Amino acid sequence: AFADGALTAGQVATIAPITGEEQRAAAEAQGVDLGAVDRALTEVAQSPAHERLAQAVHHYLEALDPDGVEPDPTEGRRLSIAKHADGSVTGRFDLDAVGGEKVQAAIESIVQANRPQGDTRTRAQQNADALVQLCDNQLAAGSLPTLRTVKPHVVVTIDVDDLADTDTTGPAAARTGFGARISAARARWLACDATISRLVMGPGGLPLDVGRDKRVVPPHLRRAVEQRDGHCVFTGCAAPTHWCDVHHLREWVADQGETSLDNSALLCERHHTKVHHGFRVERQPGGRWRTWRPDGTEILIGTPLLV
Template sequence: MRSTSSVALEAALDELSSERLDGLFGPALIEREAQLIVAANRLAAELARTTRQCELAGAADVDGKASMPAWLRGHARFSASAASALVRNGRALERLPTLAVAFASGAVSAEAVAAIAPVVAPKNVAAAEASGVDLAQIDELLTEVAAGAFHADLRKAVAHYLDRLDPDGTEPDPTEQRSFTLVKHADGSSTGHFELDAVGTEKAQAALESIVQADRPAGDTRTRAQQQADAFVQLCDNQLAAGGLPTLRTVKPHVVVTIPLDDLVGSDMSPATADLGFGATISAARARWLACDGNVTRIVIGPEGQPLDLGRSHRVTPHPLRRVIEHRDHHCVFAGCDAPTHWCDVHHLVHWAHGGETEPGNLALLCERHHTKVHHGFRIDRDEHGRWHTYRPDDTEILILPRIPDDAVRARAG
């Protein structure tokens, strides 16, 4: 049976959700936003308090679950990390009454409570007692930071306190703090999670930021997250191309694509045509893009699927020819992009599988992003003066500021 407070809460939420927002202006909207944040914090505080009480009472057993994290995952569809964080917050609030009051009033967020929670982990409480630390004072100080400072400052304050608990302790092994997990999906894409120590983070940021800042073409509309993801892939691409990585299954690590010849030379656009080395499938169009600049091995397959003949692998664009193209183009030739040569593939204007020659007049340097664009409707062309032009799928040219067509430039020069 639902309690009176639950019925009242549902009624209030129904009333909120029925309010029209499209007629409100900035001041009214931002005021509503602020009020909702405070209310959300208060609700989160009640959820954490109730979760802790459920844990103390063994309430999860009512539904046959062994713990509240298990109940939250199974019944509330929480992720494992979200369920653990909620339970951890509930436990922390018991030991930090000042923080609990601020949380209940809406002054601090669940994220802030999660940042402070390690303070009352058993080993840290024991260390505080051994050092004569007044935990009530730490509670007050960190609650003040949580309510009045940026979240990054709160995290630093908590880290500083925990470091001071054991200033003479042994320096932790940074590798013990590192983890990297990658989850492959059915379509070959992936999501992941990683944790790095401070030094590892600095190295990763330095490497990624160097590529992010160097790859900012005109008209770039990517989000920061997209820029960093592209930088990560480019970093991997650079390492694979350099040839210095350890061997994998007796060969240097590389991207493996297997596709029937008919699909490679045809116009098939189906999403599951070619197989990648780690088990994913990609479209023929994507395979053609990868085949522009790589090693090709011919394998003749018999009627029952058995290999009958294995041809010798050969490089589509030999290294000496690549150096010629690098010397000529200097960087990615897509309009507005100056990605350096070592980021670029050698693109065939007419694909070699369709009879295009592997010679300078049919080759151009393109970075990964723009190589993809050219295989999905965009077009590049080199005129008789040696200048590259880029065209959208509708055949309009992408012009760099000042946007003056070539014929107008030549007319002015004349």
């Protein structure tokens, strides 16, 4: 079939393990017609269900040794993360069936719980947003193992002048804990709901003074915002409070916005990002929240949320 151009080299490589010495010996001992198996797998490879070829080969090989020792599924697990020049990352993981099921179940729970009306994201985008939200939730819960007595969190270091200079985006002005360089604008967005620490550096690059950590949004104010808003206030989104950041309607750095109930809004990670990229939310006197796109048009239920 391969010689005739009906199969790809990749499909041949997928089927090839059935012809290994041990596999052929096991097939002969059990009276298996290897030619019939070969033809059946070739048919699968040429059928509309060709994406299941690897699964079919796996089932056949398992059937050759039904009483064999169950392999340790954790031995084959792999996760690699490659970092690019702009700080973005590309990843690949290989998981066994049970590990993969757990990951899919966790991501699916976030995807299905956050399906605002008019959502135009692809499934790949939904999965990626769900993965970030899942990590965001876990970090916020404070239940992850500590790192040298400190709870794991996102760390960003930025010079105070770059933080305060709101007239420019400040490319590569801030550094994250894992070494990525991000803009001052992005650092200001992260600082919207964060803990701020002040360090005074000497001419030799050594810290002269370390100030106390200060929470931008204190716990009592967050409780009040959660009680008032109930969920993400971006039109069409109902992400629960524990997914959300407290956003300053008037930015506390750029616009000297005060940290108060009137100047606060609950926004999930994705929509908090959108609001810092041109979208706008506003609370009406009667308590209703409204959302506008960067072009000034209002987002209404039943219209696409993003453009």
